[in-house]
Structures are given as structure tokens and as C-alpha cells.
Amino acid sequence: MILPGDVFIETKKIMWKEKFHIGFFLVLINTFVFLFVSAPELLNDKKNNQIKKQNQLFQTDTLKNMFDQTQSVDAQGVDAPIASDQGSLSFLKDRLFWDRSQKFPFQGDAVVIAKNKQMILELKNLYQESTQFKFGLGPEATTPWAWLTYQFMHAGFIHLLMNMIFLILIANILIHRVSQEWILLIYVVGGIGAGISYLFFAANNDIAMVGASGSLCALISFLCVVENKKNIQWSYFISPMKDGYGIIYMPAYLLFPVYLISDFTSVLYHASGVAAGAGGAVAHSAHIGGALTGFFLGFVHIMLKQKSNSILPEQSLGASCSQ
16 A cells, blocks of 8 residues: 555654644544534434335336336437446436436336335435535535535545545645645635536436545645656555555656546546445546646646746845845
8 A cells, every 4th residue: 555645754743834734624624524414414323224224125126127218218208317337226326317217107017116116206305305415516406505515525434534544645745835725725626626527427317426535636636746756755554564664755746647547547437427436436527627626726836936936036136226
């Protein structure tokens, strides 16, 4: 395993700028939102048991057959939803299928079809009551603030933990190179860019997205640009034995092939930009949007810095003449 930054660093060695560290500030906000918004719902046994019970009752084969029937336009002119490519059961997260299943003239066992229609309707209602729908970013508009709130929401503890580890590592590298205002700007604007990319690829058939991954990809790609061929710290861990872990120095541009290139290639195989992952669905399209935003902001930062450096000598000369 290899991670950017120094994961073995002691707290006293972390760069504290004016007793404030933007990385820890962002981690604190993400953690606070998870504990007081997401976690209560995840720990709600009643709702979780209800969802599990419904999933057990789903007649998978019949539902798949119902979904396949909606992939063509029937004689009455009912529009078909866009086909999903996220896995065998991904159609259960297809909002258009939820809506159209209630009016589509399905062929088959009428009793089972009616039962499945009711289950799909209940699943839709559960989703619309969830924090993911209320604070996440999806094709179905909720509030303009969703563009910001989704960046601080997470689907589970592991999701939060992994993102926060990367956030503090990347932020602690960048804080030595750019202002904290720039880091916050990249995080927020990168998240917005990630949201635009997600909605562009989603084609109105995906549920709301949550997570800071898009913002993190923006920070990673920004670091790739501003540092380019310069060496940065990387932490490696092979084993807990002596010399099995430590710090090495490699160019910053390696961040792209290590962490971002897989997102670009994944979209080639998944038209929706979303693919099944170890912890659930992964919005690769959002990662791409965040990365592209970070690349753009990186070049903007370089141009502004070059412009500032070219102006400073002239200002100094003017000041000396006036004296």
C-alpha cells in the first residue's frame, strides 16, 4: 500500500499555520455531519430492518423481467428508461424504473407483479425520507444547498474514514505550498465540478450522490499540477516489520496514474459513470469532474503566481524611486 504524504508523522511535526489547519477543519466538519446527520439514520434499526425485510421479499427474477420489459417502448407509447450497467441488481436504484413500474403494462403473473410494484413504491418512499436524498446531489432537485451539503455527507463509517485519511494527507502537503484559502476553494469548487460531471453522466436514472471523493480528486489533481515533477513524500506499508514501512520521495505527477487514471478508464466501461465497488456504488464520473476542476485550478494558480512574481519587481522599483 502506498499513500501520498507522511502517515507516520507526529502531531507536533504537522505544520500549524496561525494555530489553524484547514485539513483538520474540513475533517471536523465532515465528522460532525456524519455523527449528527448520517449516523443516526444508519443506526436506526427499525428502518434498516424494514429495508432488509423488503430486500428479502423481492422476487429478483420477476423484477429483472419487469425491468427488461421496460427497456422497449410498448404499444401504448410508454417511454423506456435508460439501461443500467452497474450490476445485476442495479435496476433497484433506477429512479425511472421506480416511477414507470407503476404504470407499465407488464406481462406475467399479475399477483407477483402487483406485489413487486408495491415494494418498489415503498422503497422509493424510504429513499425520499433518507438523508441521502435530502442532502445528497442527484437528478431529482431538492435544494440548491445540495451542491455543498453532499460534499460533507458519507454513506458509512468506512466511507468517511477513507476519505478523511486522504483529505488530511493531501491537505498537509498542500498547506506547505499554497494558502489555506486555496485549499478550501479547491475543495468546494472541485466538489461542484464533480457534481456537474456526475449529473451529466447520470442521465436522470441514478440516485443522489454523497461523499467528499470528488473534492479529494480535485485536491489530488491540483497537487499534480502545482508540484508537477517535484518530489513529495509518499508513505509505503508492506509489513509491520522493520523496513517494511516508511517514507520515500517520488514525483507528484505519479498521483494521476496511481489514483485517477482508473476513474477515467472506468467510465469507458460504464456509460452512467457509476460502477459497483467494494463498499457500494462508486461515482467515477464525479471523480473525473473533480479531477478536471483541480487541474484547471492548478493552472490558474500557476498563472496567478507567475503574474504576481512579474509585478513585484516593478512595484519595488517604483517604491525606491519615490523615496
